[in-house]
Amino acid sequence: RKEVEQDPGPFNVPEGATVAFNCTYSNSASQSFFWYRQDCRKEPKLLMSVYSSGNEDGRFTAQLNRASQYISLLIRDSKLSDSATYLCVVKRAARQLTFGSGTQLTVLP
Amino acid sequence: NAGVTQTPKFQVLKTGQSMTLQCAQDMNHEYMSWYRQDPGMGLRLIHYSVGAGITDQGEVPNGYNVSRSTTEDFPLRLLSAAPSQTSVYFCASSSTFRQGDRAYDEQYFGPGTRLTVT
Numbered sequence: 001r002k003e004v005e006q007d008p009g010p011f012n013v014p015e016g017a018t019v020a021f022n023c024t025y026s027n028s029a030s031q032s033f034f035w036y037r038q039d040c041r042k043e044p045k046l047l048m049s050v051y052s053s054g055n056e057d058g059r060f061t062a063q064l065n066r067a068s069q070y071i072s073l074l075i076r077d078s079k080l081s082d083s084a085t086y087l088c089v090v091k092r093a094a095r096q097l098t099f100g101s102g103t104q105l106t107v108l109p
Numbered sequence: 110n111a112g113v114t115q116t117p118k119f120q121v122l123k124t125g126q127s128m129t130l131q132c133a134q135d136m137n138h139e140y141m142s143w144y145r146q147d148p149g150m151g152l153r154l155i156h157y158s159v160g161a162g163i164t165d166q167g168e169v170p171n172g173y174n175v176s177r178s179t180t181e182d183f184p185l186r187l188l189s190a191a192p193s194q195t196s197v198y199f200c201a202s203s204s205t206f207r208q209g210d211r212a213y214d215e216q217y218f219g220p221g222t223r224l225t226v227t
Contacts, residue, residue: 032214043199043218087151096167097216101151
């Protein structure tokens with residue numbers, strides 16, 4: 001079983017739609033959680049950290065459920081520029097990150 | 110700041126050849142790491158370093174060596190290239206800081222090196 005699992009998609013949604021991505025992790029000792037965004041043939045970039053209380057950054061909302069070992073990302077009012085692969089990332093210790101294989105999103109005009 | 114730079118951007122090697130992928134950062138970050146990304150596999154950690162003179166193995170270290178003689182540079186050496194090492198290689202650096210009760214730790218990635226081994 002992979003340490004971080006994501007639905008690979010692809011998710012194809014119309015502009016303005018709300019889309020949610022889910023992620024599960026297997027190591028209960030995981031300390032920190034993130035969503036990274038990766039555009040085609042580019043490097044990953046941090047989208048947002050995920051905190052236990054849940055957090056929001058504009059149209060993006062991240063949630064963490066430590067009991068279920070589950071992380072989610074909600075994107076509201078999707079834009080064409082949101083098209084990318086979204087990587088669920090978990091940190092255990094010594095800044096070692098474990099990446100999910102990513103969920104591909106295409107926002108259609 | 111240039112951030113994290115990697116050279117070369119593209120490379121084709123024949124099986125058995127050796128080469129060094131270069132990585133440099135100008136943010137004075139103590140932590141640096143190398144990942145490889147293969148289709149459907151996500152990024153996997155090859156080696157990492159928590160500071161100059163200190164390196165350690167990640168998830169997939171076989172066939173690769175690293176050294177960290179300065180804070181800025183973290184080269185990755187392929188000792189004897191194999192087709193299984195065909196991949197995209199990303200170097201990253203990070204530093205942690207606290208603001209109130211939250212810790213912030215963002216990894217900055219270089220643009221990647223696309224390596225093909227024939």
